Amino acid sequence: MSTPVVTLTLNPAIDQTVTLDALTPGAVHRAAGVRHDAGGKGVNVASCLADWGVPVAAAGLLGADNAAPFTALFAAKGIADHFLRVAGETRTNIKLVDRRAGDTTDINLPGLRPGPAALAAVEAALDGLVGDGTVAVLAGSVPDGLDPGAYARLIPRLAARGARVVLDTSGVPLARALAGEMPFCVKPNRHELEVWAGRRLTDRADLLGVARRLNAAGVGLVAVSLGAEGALFVTDREALHAGALEVTGGSSVGAGDAMVAGLVAGLHDALPLGALARRATAFAVAKLGRPGPHLPERTTVESIAAAVAVTPAEGWAAAASTPAPI
Structure with a gap:
């Protein structure tokens, strides 16, 4: 029986977040706090979707020796656990939060090195979860030991079963995936759009043009996150810009994963593009400064969504190109 939403995380992590008053290279620090959270892009997306009330299953690869944080998260949020446990430990990602600078330094440690047999087992598990209308999220990096073209291989397999594939990755896995059968979203x-385009994209009109190229190449929905500049949402019928709300004093860790969850929640509810753009942006803004893969209460997210300004992308792009009056 298919599941409405499935997330895949091939390279999950336990996020160890260390909060410092200020980070000074070469100095000894006394941490203001530390916490450990089950993480990885697909895990974070599933967690935010569960907070929103969307039924979701999570699949991927976990080290059997330290799977307890993930098992606890899935049980607490009612996420269907379809992770394959393999020998070894899931990696740890260290996040150093600098309160003074307001930024985060990431140190991603090496993790599992699963082989092709593990990926084949995950693919078989996905076959039992995905069906017509399922939204399948492929998110995060591909671990050492697996073909970096794993997503490129999975996209047509899942699409053939009727799934809409949402892809959020980078580097070689993204390049390989976008050189084959395109995902739905x-x-x-x-930066990732610049890598695909092969050049810097400093002009708004250029950003929009490259997003439209991806759409023309077969991606049904292109969502480009631009940090303080908001986000672009492009389909073959419409292109919109969602403005970013001004938020101060919060870490941006996990905001991108929350935006993916908002996109998926919008697709699940068949929202029109404008409402989907507001929801995806609201998920990202709501996550700012919140530790762990969690959203605030639904009313807070809905209030943020109502305040998001959504305008035609053409006007947004043209506004930046208009010379200032003399």
């Missing part, structure tokens, strides 16, 4: 940030 992709969410690059500016």
Whole structure:
């Protein structure tokens, strides 16, 4: 029986977040706090979707030796656990939060090195979860030991079963995936879009043009996250810009994953593009400064969504190109 939403995380992590008053390279620090959270892009997306009330299953690969945080998260939020446990430990990602600077330094440690047999087992598990109308989220990096073209291989397999595939990755896995059968939706940030385009994209009109190229190449929905500049949402019928709300004093860790969850929640509810753009942006803004893969209460997210300004992308792009009056 198919599941409405399935997330895949091939390279999950336990996020160890260390909060410092200020980060000074070469100095000894006394941490203001530390916390550990089950993480990884697909896990974070599933967690935010569960907070919103969307039925979701999570699949992927976990180290059997330290799977307890993930098992506890899935049980607490009612997420259907279809992760394959393999020998070893899931990696740890260290996040150093600098309160003074307001930024985060990430140190991603090496993790599992699963082989092709593990990926084949995950694919078989997905076959039992995905059906006509399922939204399948492929998110995060591909671990050492697996073909970096794993997503490129999975996209046509899942699409053939009637799934709409949402892709959020980077580097070689993204390049390989976008060189084959296209996913239904992709969410690059500016840098990832620049890598695909092969050049810097400093002009708004250029950003919009490259997003439209991806759409013309077969991606049904292109969502480009632009940080403080908001986000673009492009289909073959419409292109919109969602403005970013001004938020101060919060870490942006996990905001991109929350935006993917908002996109998926919008697709699940068959929202028109404008409402989907507001929801995806609201999920990202609501996550700012919140530790762990969690959303605030629904009314808070809905209030943020109502305040998001959504305008035609053409006007947004043209406004930046208009010379200032002398």
